[in-house]
Amino acid sequence: MLHHLDKKSGVFAKAKVLRDRMKLEREDGQVVYLDFFDSTHAxxxxxxxxxxxxMEGSYKNRYDVTILCNGLPVVQIELKRRGLEMKEAFNQIQRYQKHSYWASRGLFNFVQLFVISNGVNTKYYANARRQSFKQTFFWAQEDNKTIRELQPFATAFLDRAHLAAMIRKYIVLSETDKVLMVRRPYQYYATEKIVERVKNRPAEKANGYIWHTTGSGKTLTSFKAAQILTALPEVKKVVFCVDRKDLDAQTIDEFNGFSKGSVDGTDNTKKLVKQFTDDTKLIVTTIQKLNTAISKAAYLKQMEALRDERIVFIFDECHRSQFGDTHKRIVEFFRDHQMFGFTGTPIFADNAVAKDGKKHTTKDLFHKKLHSYVITDAIKDENVLRFAVEYVGRYKKKEGKATEVDIEVEGIDTKELMESPERLERITDYIIERHAVKTRNKEFTAMMCVSSVDVLIKYYELFAKRKAEGKHKLKVATIFSYTANEEDKGADGILDDDAEIEGGDKGDPHTREVLDGFIRDYNAMFQTNYSTKDTKSFYGYYKDIAKKVKSRKVDILLVVNMFLTGFDSKSLNTLYVDKTLRYHGLVQAYSRTNRILNEVKSQGNIVVFRNLKKNTDEAISLFSDPKAKEEIFVPPYDEYVKQFNETVALLIELTPKPGDVKDLPNEDAELKFVKxxxxxxxxxxxxxxxxEYEADDLTMxxxxxxxxxxxxxDLSDKVKMDQKKENASILEDVDFSLELLHRDLIDVRYILKLLAQLYDADEPEQVRLRKLILDTVAGDIELRSKRELIEKFIEKSLPEAGSAAEIPDCFEEFWEKERADAFDQLVKEEELDADKLKKLIDRYVYTGEKPLPDLDIVELIQRPLKIAERGPTRKRVLEKVVDYVTTFIRGVAA
Structure with a gap:
């Protein structure tokens, strides 16, 4: 049995072993199968x-509490005393993963869930490496009231039946990323409600809908619901429906990512009909194809056999997909169906659009709300971010004209004013000037939504013109459906301008030709080859843009309606708005920016160039609570200034001068300084x-x-050194949040400017500038590793420069020599293959993925190693490679 458990290494592989069966042949020849975890009979x-x-790996560790199932550890609990940060327990587990979980046959890699608590607060999360504290969750009651204290959490969550259900049904093995993903409480309750309603179907009004706010993980919820429903013998098919081809492909990719090969994309209606008639249990399709399958005479004979079968339909983003004739056809065709909808923004009477003289709501079609998790719940649980909404360029009438001023007046957004060249130019210049601030020097990306294709074209051309003038280096891309130009239809709250991604010869030829020109710009920028010549190429362009926005290769994406729903990018933090949005259209659009990523991404930035204050307040009231604005929007600038200055006072009281930090009397005082x-x-x-940020507003x-x-x-470095010496310290597990110190503007280019000033300065000024340079380098996390070299350059190479203008060339020459010397020294000291080392470093720099000691580093070492030497040597070489890249390559490009 141990041999079987040893065959697979790593957390993901062990998770599959846990859920698998082992074939065992007894001495008498009888074959039996062993379950390591009984999923059927918990x-x-x-x-x-x-x-x-x-456990002893790199270091000896002692774990607080472990829950075993059938002899295997499946839950690891780390406890901290009251008053300590819960994140310390999280960081401690991260350390254990590096130091010892892999030891002793990797037994603790079978752990599925971690629980961390300081008594007052308790959270859980899946066993997946490279995750942040943001990916830990509170458990909650069905009404979303969190269960924070340890004892009630243990009663609710660590109950044997519930724990078995979480491991058996509510941990998803993502095949795409090879990680475990655990369901959050609202996802658990929503799925349970759907399954219960299918099992105990009411005689009438048997449908239901889930209202979970955008960004809360509806795809994962719907996948798990669909997966569980397919296991019910009474259900013939589960059909997952989306209303746009772009979401179709995205959903298929995500579903197959959760369970590889679970879904085949329906490329055409014929294939869809085949899936209905064969043994495919889970189908993903668009409502357009489904409509064709039950409407066209060519398919009706095959589909007829399904009319009386038990079929469950799940509709994604049902606020957009279920208010037309197709819904009626589905209801009339399938006699034994149930329908479940997922939406972040339901249709109520207030935001419904009248059709045939009647307003249809989500409740009319889906009968009963099964579970809700609104935006205020998600913000409270830190599952999505709040919004910082800034209104820019509002208008009032002055002597018969509309003039831009800094007050809000409604009703002056005429087309003539809104599309005037002067206004569009001013907005373009405003964005160029402030984009670095909003995106933290392009650490994040942005979208801009505008009122029509005509206006989008004007904006694109303005950005291109400013770029040609040398006023920015932003990578701007765009996409839109090349149908006839339309006025702004976003005013009714419905984002339906680009309902389909189509190719062929549809639409206004001029618009299509313009888009092809923009795509040629894109091709030149990214060495691609897309066009609108056919649907396949255009759709490839759509997918590539989505990928490049997520990977931060596109700085600003210009859209009319595309990407404002169904598109999730954690790296997108800013939305520029120059169109009228209302109700669900507004919330959907704003919510593109508020996905949780890391500590640096503190809120979603919304910059609005129209009078949308009233619309925004109405939308928030409709989809959360009239009193929820304080929870959904970040406080004003002045409030943060006040908080900052009050915190400065606390710091000065503890350590009046930076030099006092090293003299703090004990670790308790150091911990207070860190916090x-x-x-x-x-x-x-x-x-x-x-x-409006001004450094002069701050008291520091x-x-x-x-x-x-x-x-x-310095204190962070001290803790790292203590850890290497295995000294116990209360600071070991403190999160220093060093990412918040990273500032792209303070880079080598900035230092070179200071060096040029230093070269020309008189002696008193030289002393000041030299201190400024070295202090700046020491205080920046990216440049800190380069301090010794920069100081060496100032001492030895700077005086040899002929003029300030020659300093960049002198610095480059100095740096290249130092880098080459360090490379040669590394090769010589560790007896490495120089060519392989160069390739490994190039790959590391390009991908950002740290080399693996047992796979990549071992290939570099040329000398034979004794068994006892292998682990320490590989680890040492890896550290030297990382240090080399950090010092000589990262952040050096000038």
């Missing part, structure tokens, strides 16, 4: 609890995203902040 599993298990300065970094990160200067940042980094 009560047969045997549970045990143990404490203080010791205060970390809060300063968080507040400064938010402040810098406001257009930039230089003073950098000095304290240097002391903060």
């Amino acid at each position: 009560g047969r599993n045997r549970w045990q609890v143990t404490q203080q298990v010791e 205060i300065f970390r809060e300063l970094m968080r507040l400064k990160n938010i402040l810098e995203s406001f257009s 200067t930039e230089q003073r902040f950098n000095d304290f940042a240097s002391a903060y980094l």
